[in-house]
Amino acid sequence: SGPSPSTSPTELPPDKASIFADLSAAELRAVRTFLMSRPELGLSPSRGGPLAKNTLFLVELLPPKKRLALRYLDHGGRQPRRQARAVVFFGGQAEPNITEFAVGPLPRPSSYRPLRFKGSRTVPFTARPVTQLEYELLHGVLAQAMEPLHRLLLDATGFWFHNCSQRCLTFSDIAPRGLVSGERRSWLVLQRFVEGFFLHPVGLEVLVDHRDPDPRRWAVQRLWYNGRYFSSPQELAERYERGTLAVARLPEPPSQQLFSSYEPRGHFTTGTPTGVHGAKVCEPQGRRYRVRGNQLEYGGWSLAFRLRSSAGLQLFNLRFNGERVAYEVSVQEAIAFYGGHTPAAMQTKYMDAGWGMGAVTYELARGIDCPEVATYLDVHHFYDADGPVRFPRAICIFELPTGVPIRRHFDSDFQGGFHFYAGLEGQALVLRTTSTVYNYDYIWDFLLYPNGVMEAKVHATGFIHATFYTPQGRRYGSRVHSHVLGNLHTHLVHYKVDLDVAGTGNSFETMDVRFENISNPWSPGARVVQPWLHRQPRHSECQAAFPFGTALPRYLLFYNPRRRNRWGHARSYRIQHSSHAGPVLPRGWQEEEGVSWGRYHLAVTRRHENEPTSSSIYAQNDPWEPLVSFEGFIRNNESIDDQDLVAWVTVGFLHVPHAEDIPNTATPGNAVGFFLRPFNFFDEDPSVASHSSVIVRPLDPPTFSRVEIQRWTPASPGPCIGPEPFTYNGTYRQE
Ligand SMILES: Cn1cnc(CC=O)c1
Ligand SMILES: [Ca+2]
Numbered sequence: 001s002g003p004s005p006s007t008s009p010t011e012l013p014p015d016k017a018s019i020f021a022d023l024s025a026a027e028l029r030a031v032r033t034f035l036m037s038r039p040e041l042g043l044s045p046s047r048g049g050p051l052a053k054n055t056l057f058l059v060e061l062l063p064p065k066k067r068l069a070l071r072y073l074d075h076g077g078r079q080p081r082r083q084a085r086a087v088v089f090f091g092g093q094a095e096p097n098i099t100e101f102a103v104g105p106l107p108r109p110s111s112y113r114p115l116r117f118k119g120s121r122t123v124p125f126t127a128r129p130v131t132q133l134e135y136e137l138l139h140g141v142l143a144q145a146m147e148p149l150h151r152l153l154l155d156a157t158g159f160w161f162h163n164c165s166q167r168c169l170t171f172s173d174i175a176p177r178g179l180v181s182g183e184r185r186s187w188l189v190l191q192r193f194v195e196g197f198f199l200h201p202v203g204l205e206v207l208v209d210h211r212d213p214d215p216r217r218w219a220v221q222r223l224w225y226n227g228r229y230f231s232s233p234q235e236l237a238e239r240y241e242r243g244t245l246a247v248a249r250l251p252e253p254p255s256q257q258l259f260s261s262y263e264p265r266g267h268f269t270t271g272t273p274t275g276v277h278g279a280k281v282c283e284p285q286g287r288r289y290r291v292r293g294n295q296l297e298y299g300g301w302s303l304a305f306r307l308r309s310s311a312g313l314q315l316f317n318l319r320f321n322g323e324r325v326a327y328e329v330s331v332q333e334a335i336a337f338y339g340g341h342t343p344a345a346m347q348t349k350y351m352d353a354g355w356g357m358g359a360v361t362y363e364l365a366r367g368i369d370c371p372e373v374a375t376y377l378d379v380h381h382f383y384d385a386d387g388p389v390r391f392p393r394a395i396c397i398f399e400l401p402t403g404v405p406i407r408r409h410f411d412s413d414f415q416g417g418f419h420f421y422a423g424l425e426g427q428a429l430v431l432r433t434t435s436t437v438y439n440y441d442y443i444w445d446f447l448l449y450p451n452g453v454m455e456a457k458v459h460a461t462g463f464i465h466a467t468f469y470t471p472q473g474r475r476y477g478s479r480v481h482s483h484v485l486g487n488l489h490t491h492l493v494h495y496k497v498d499l500d501v502a503g504t505g506n507s508f509e510t511m512d513v514r515f516e517n518i519s520n521p522w523s524p525g526a527r528v529v530q531p532w533l534h535r536q537p538r539h540s541e542c543q544a545a546f547p548f549g550t551a552l553p554r555y556l557l558f559y560n561p562r563r564r565n566r567w568g569h570a571r572s573y574r575i576q577h578s579s580h581a582g583p584v585l586p587r588g589w590q591e592e593e594g595v596s597w598g599r600y601h602l603a604v605t606r607r608h609e610n611e612p613t614s615s616s617i618y619a620q621n622d623p624w625e626p627l628v629s630f631e632g633f634i635r636n637n638e639s640i641d642d643q644d645l646v647a648w649v650t651v652g653f654l655h656v657p658h659a660e661d662i663p664n665t666a667t668p669g670n671a672v673g674f675f676l677r678p679f680n681f682f683d684e685d686p687s688v689a690s691h692s693s694v695i696v697r698p699l700d701p702p703t704f705s706r707v708e709i710q711r712w713t714p715a716s717p718g719p720c721i722g723p724e725p726f727t728y729n730g731t732y733r734q735e
């Protein structure tokens with residue numbers, strides 16, 4: 001079970017990690033077969049047919065309870081039962097609703113039970129993510145509604161909608177889908193379907209109410225065209241036919257070198273070659289990491305990983321030299337809240353767990369998304385499907401030469417020579433996947449360094465979510481092409497970090513500097529003003545929630561109050577943000593309730609099994625009465641002294657699109673994340689165990705004609721074998 005390498009043969013995963021492994025294709029099928037066989041559920045296939053039916057939407061691993069997992073991992077206890085989480089859309093009932101079930105035991109399920117959300121909240125049917133079937137029906141309703149506008153669309157864009165085989169229009173849908181809980185009405189941005197269609201809005205936006213399970217009752221409620229609102233397609237068509245409409249006639253898109261294309265155009269003035277391959281990653285003496293099933297080992301690090309369809313990468317049982325640092329580190333949610341002049345722009349508040357963020361993990365291009373020499377793993381998702389869908393090369397793992405040493409020193413004798421030079425070349429182990437949520441591509445990385453540092457990082461790339469340019473739009477972003485506005489938006493990403501620093505009993509304190517003004521002990525009458533370490537133990541959850549708008553202390557320390565290192569310091573790990581985040585909305589304003597985690601740079605809570613995630617797949621379509629209210633994790637202000645703590649980390653940045661976001665947002669400068677850094681956790685830098693160090697000492701100073709080179713790896717790494725030619729498949733098929 002777990003990811004299956006698309007290359008080297010799968011060794012049997014070590015037992016321990018497999019309790020966290022994603023469900024295999026066979027297990028996913030077994031869950032579906034079992035649930036489909038239960039007459040009381042009345043399940044129908046997801047594809048085709050009416051919306052008003054009961055369907056199995058999502059199947060993924062239901063991770064074991066931490067208590068049972070630790071008993072198995074640390075105390076030789078019984079292996080926890082392997083279960084699945086199954087999300088069922090009961091659209092075929094008089095009172096449609098969504099119910100989640102635990103199904104097991106795997107691999108041969110024989111029972112299921114409902115899963116309860118904290119507060120026993122039920123999931124309204126309107127909160128469900130949009131399915132492929134609903135999009136097909138939306139497309140049909142829109143095409144029908146656009147018929148009266150056929151002449152306008154042809155005149156203004158040269159493209160059209162219905163009965164279209166080429167020069168077609170398409171659309172991007174906006175969420176949230178309305179203004180209050182229970183609504184399901186989406187603004188649709190019409191675009192010309194060319195390469196990079198996200199950058200080709202035509203100036204028409206259409207609001208469709210698609211709440212009813214019967215699509216025959218769906219209706220267009222409003223339209224916006226080139227700066228004006230209309231109540232129906234007929235009203236807009238009449239204005240056009242009467243010639244009283246300001247028509248935005250778009251230039252014919254060129255047959256090649258579209259501004260939204262990656263095709264090379266122009267040249268660099270230096271004339272340095274780009275028509276040949278650049279630098280590559282090389283492993284001249286083979287791999288220095290081990291992947292067995294979903295267990296990853298590198299240097300002192302070991303961890304279990306999975307790629308859950310609902311939200312993405314999730315690490316478990318992170319240990320360094322066999323000692324646990326964290327029980328879980330996982331991506332929770334990624335949001336992008338926009339501003340703009342068009343209705344779609346001002347409405348767009350994307351919450352990507354609601355868009356299958358963990359399931360849109362398309363094929364990684366070898367040598368581009370990851371080095372050629374990386375290990376590529378296939379995964380299976382069961383998300384809005386009728387069986388497991390195989391995503392080839394969805395994960396890659398590789399050792400990355402960072403190009404900067406982990407540490408080095410040149411010990412000068414300040415007389416033209418040196419006492420010694422020493423250095424340790426820098427590498428990190430990278431575990432990577434991507435989420436392509438329509439226009440945007442997130443590159444999700446976890447990096448393991450040999451000195452006990454782990455880095456979580458996300459790069460944003462892909463197409464900006466753009467809207468039709470109007471002069472008023474300049475208040476909300478940059479004009480990036482003749483009819484295109486790049487709308488401002490704030491990206492926020494939320495991580496769950498269940499640190500277990502040398503055990504589950506942890507406490508939390510912050511540390512920064514304050515200044516003291518003391519009499520100078522070696523110069524009577526003089527004063528010394530100097531920094532000193534101001535430690536602030538945080539005893540309760542409210543004391544450990546750091547909202548945007550207040551400075552985050554620079555040292556955020558999680559420690560085991562009963563464990564000290566050799567020098568008498570509490571063994572700690574530090575969270576260090578790399579982020580330029582800010583609030584997406586004022587606190588408490590409508591949709592902000594659905595992303596209350598986004599109020600805080602960091603919040604530290606006591607861990608609870610009924611607080612497994614800070615968001616959900618339902619937040620996007622019902623942010624107003626969120627099923628998961630993160631604020632509720634903090635509100636009861638529990639003690640966090642010597643408890644099993646979870647750190648909830650928010651990182652992000654304000655993105656004001658600019659001309660250089662064309663054709664795509666580029667990764668340099670668009671990465672945020674955080675570090676987990678040992679702070680007196682060890683007695684010294686644990687990377688001293690690495691045999692990659694090199695020491696050079698002069699043998700005959702002051703002539704320095706000869707040096708002694710001490711190393712523990714071969715003098716030369718040897719040749720690099722060139723990679724095979726590039727290949728790419730791009731498909732992801734139900735198996
Ligand atoms: C449709 N959609 C949902 N999320 C995105 C990425 C941010 O723009 C797009
Ligand atoms: Ca709490």
Ligand SMILES: [Ca+2]
Nearest residue numbers: 498499644645
């Ligand atoms: Ca913990």
Ligand SMILES: [Cu+2]
Nearest residue numbers: 460489491655
């Ligand atoms: Cu952006």
